[in-house]
Amino acid sequence: MRIAVASGKGGTGKTTVATSLALCLAANGGSALSPAGPPLLLDCDVEAPNAHLFLRPSWEAVWPVGIPVPQIDPAGCTACGRCAEVCAFNALAILGSGVQVFPELCHGCGSCTLACPEGVITEVVRPIGVLRRGTAQQGIDFGHGELSIGEPMAVPVIRELKRQVNARPGQVVILDAPPGTSCPVVEAVRGSDFLLLVTEPTPFGLHDLRLAVEVGHALGLPMGAVINRDGIGDDSVTRFCENKGIPVLMRIPFERAIARDSALGRTLLETHPEYAPRFRELAGDILRQVEGAR
Amino acid sequence: MKQLVILSGKGGTGKTSLTAALAHLAHDGPCGVPLALVDADVDAAILDLVLAPTRLEEHDFVGGDTARIDSDGCDACGLCLEVCRFEAIRQTGRHFEVDPMACEGCGACFHQCPAQAIRMQPRVVGRWFRSESRYGPLIHAALFPAGENSGKLVTLVRQQARCLALDRECPGILIDGPPGIGCPVISAATGADLALVVTEPTAAGMHDLERILGTTQHFAIPTWVVLNKADLVPEVSAQVMDTCQRKGIEIVGRIPFDEAVTQAMVRGEPVTAFDRRAPSSLAILQIWQRIVAGLFGGSIDTRVERLDRRERA
Numbered sequence A: 001m002r003i004a005v006a007s008g009k010g011g012t013g014k015t016t017v018a019t020s021l022a023l024c025l026a027a028n029g030g031s032a033l034s035p036a037g038p039p040l041l042l043d044c045d046v047e048a049p050n051a052h053l054f055l056r057p058s059w060e061a062v063w064p065v066g067i068p069v070p071q072i073d074p075a076g077c078t079a080c081g082r083c084a085e086v087c088a089f090n091a092l093a094i095l096g097s098g099v100q101v102f103p104e105l106c107h108g109c110g111s112c113t114l115a116c117p118e119g120v121i122t123e124v125v126r127p128i129g130v131l132r133r134g135t136a137q138q139g140i141d142f143g144h145g146e147l148s149i150g151e152p153m154a155v156p157v158i159r160e161l162k163r164q165v166n167a168r169p170g171q172v173v174i175l176d177a178p179p180g181t182s183c184p185v186v187e188a189v190r191g192s193d194f195l196l197l198v199t200e201p202t203p204f205g206l207h208d209l210r211l212a213v214e215v216g217h218a219l220g221l222p223m224g225a226v227i228n229r230d231g232i233g234d235d236s237v238t239r240f241c242e243n244k245g246i247p248v249l250m251r252i253p254f255e256r257a258i259a260r261d262s263a264l265g266r267t268l269l270e271t272h273p274e275y276a277p278r279f280r281e282l283a284g285d286i287l288r289q290v291e292g293a294r
Numbered sequence B: 001m002k003q004l005v006i007l008s009g010k011g012g013t014g015k016t017s018l019t020a021a022l023a024h025l026a027h028d029g030p031c032g033v034p035l036a037l038v039d040a041d042v043d044a045a046i047l048d049l050v051l052a053p054t055r056l057e058e059h060d061f062v063g064g065d066t067a068r069i070d071s072d073g074c075d076a077c078g079l080c081l082e083v084c085r086f087e088a089i090r091q092t093g094r095h096f097e098v099d100p101m102a103c104e105g106c107g108a109c110f111h112q113c114p115a116q117a118i119r120m121q122p123r124v125v126g127r128w129f130r131s132e133s134r135y136g137p138l139i140h141a142a143l144f145p146a147g148e149n150s151g152k153l154v155t156l157v158r159q160q161a162r163c164l165a166l167d168r169e170c171p172g173i174l175i176d177g178p179p180g181i182g183c184p185v186i187s188a189a190t191g192a193d194l195a196l197v198v199t200e201p202t203a204a205g206m207h208d209l210e211r212i213l214g215t216t217q218h219f220a221i222p223t224w225v226v227l228n229k230a231d232l233v234p235e236v237s238a239q240v241m242d243t244c245q246r247k248g249i250e251i252v253g254r255i256p257f258d259e260a261v262t263q264a265m266v267r268g269e270p271v272t273a274f275d276r277r278a279p280s281s282l283a284i285l286q287i288w289q290r291i292v293a294g295l296f297g298g299s300i301d302t303r304v305e306r307l308d309r310r311e312r313a
Helices: A015-026 A049-054 A082-086 A111-115 A156-165 A183-189 A202-219 A236-244 A258-264 A274-294 B016-026 B079-081 B107-112 B152-165 B183-189 B205-216 B232-248 B259-266 B277-296 B302-313
Strands: A002-006 A040-043 A058-070 A093-096 A096-101 A120-133 A141-147 A174-176 A195-199 A224-232 A248-253 B001-009 B035-039 B054-069 B089-092 B093-096 B118-135 B136-143 B172-176 B196-198 B222-227 B248-255
Touching: A002 A015, A002 A183, A002 B259, A015 A040, A015 A049, A015 A174, A015 A195, A015 A224, A015 A274, A040 B302, A049 A141, A049 B093, A049 B196, A049 B205, A058 A096, A082 A093, A082 A111, A082 A236, A111 A120, A120 A156, A141 A156, A156 A183, A174 A248, A174 B136, A183 A202, A195 A202, A195 A274, A202 A224, A202 A236, A202 B259, A224 A236, A248 A274, B001 B016, B001 B183, B001 B232, B001 B277, B016 B035, B016 B172, B016 B196, B016 B259, B016 B277, B054 B093, B054 B152, B079 B107, B107 B118, B118 B152, B152 B172, B152 B183, B183 B205, B196 B205, B196 B277, B205 B232, B222 B232, B222 B277, B232 B248, B232 B277, B248 B277, B259 B277
Parallel strands: A002 A174, A002 A195, A040 A141, A040 A174, A195 A224, A224 A248, B001 B172, B001 B196, B035 B136, B035 B172, B196 B222, B222 B248
Antiparallel strands: A058 A120, A093 A096, A120 A141, B054 B118, B089 B093, B118 B136
16 A cells, blocks of 8 residues: 655645654554555655654665766767757757767656667766665655655656666555645656645635645545644534545644654654554554555 | 845745745835845745735746657657657557646657657646735746746746836835746846745755755855744754754844744734734744845945945946
8 A cells, every 4th residue: 555645735744743643553463454554655756855853764775877968979970950850858959060068958758769760879877866765663664765856757767766676576565755736746646546735714724735646536545534633723624524524533633842842853653652543543544545446 | 126035945834924024024024125025936826815906917927848649640659759958748559648737848759759759849838927916016927836847837827027117116026936946046136136045944954955055155145044833943043044054144123933923914914014023923023124124225234245246247
């Protein structure tokens, strides 16, 4: 089972929920909630990865991730311009009697390599970030990607994280998605069985929740909501969820103590163990919805 | 013309609340400056919730191309599936189709298809608007959910805002940026005269602050930091201040945690308009005065001075 945790608006508590859900599943490893033992948590917010600050994994491997960009052998190149013609991203241009490559514009699609009539294009990986894999407390498997500073493309890092850090058979995977509703979120959430939306009861939270729900619908995913900082703002988020038939699976009240502990990099379950049964219920509700949807 | 961009790295630190309050002060405050406003957080555009704009113009935004397989012409050779690196081709028996959400628009399948059964079609992935808000002209946009190419849309709204500001003789542009450090952020920030980075005293906020400061430094954008919810966790606030000091970056304001900010948001108003004596409003007024002095008037900040000299030279 793959559970994606997303929100639309940033800073609503995605990582708070994802990390505590992971801890809860680890504590219930072997039970029906998490039959294959502790879960795998993938932090897909590669622009601002934070889950490791809470779960403090010991890293076992770190390796570069990149985009395969064309390299042209000038000896065989006739400067026919076919590569520049097929490139949809203007990453190749004919300058004088040769081809100029603009690696930072390249999406790594390989279209130029396929199109070159002389077969003189090879590809070299241009690193744009790193992936890390490790083990966190209670045996949680942990993976994250980190986009390098100054690099624009988050999507390839997310894609490779999901391809290269694999779950054991039957292992529950929790995907901590980036904020927003555009391509990085879609890349993180695609292929999941359930979309858990963490929101806050404010007009800003509602606006972005509405967009996130549309992403969930477009991907055909069952959804549920967690309302964080409950008590601030108004009840418009609750009414929206009722109207849309999205179950509110958990409410976390706004308390300075919770905010403070989270600020210090401590998980909700660690500092407020009274939430353990509620996270168990949350995991059970998700499991039932996923099975119901199948 | 000066461009001020509000950034954060981590989401939810208070970018939009601060932008709205600055827009209000620029319009109605004691040291007003007519600004053109831009919401560059195009996949979660919420500035209009507090600026109450009237839309004057509405335009489609074409993101990029999407491949489409014409099933009549397709002879089911499967080459498209083989060449696509984005898992965007789906096969059901002898039927092949494109998943538009996964399609990168690269055209590899289009160029390789031996039956020429694939077409590339431009796809409208959002809309952008020219509006008049209660605090000045606003250029904003809405990328459709699951849309792509947010960086290109950000560039477009910034260009439109520049034209508008020249037209209306606004001395400045105020840009509400997206979270993160990737493509829409780079598009929102490059070429800005000043980046105001809003952070909060949390472990996650600190971590992401370092990454966004690295990004503004990479693109040589003069940067100030605003510490929001500054009194919530004093020991982490002290760490944020140390980090900034070490990097030689000035903390230009400290906004206390203040429930008036949420109350104002619920009312659809900037906090400075909702309650100008609220602790957060007073802190934001001081930040605005620093911006006026540093960016629009007598330069009191050395970084901006340096920038002015560079512009003159």
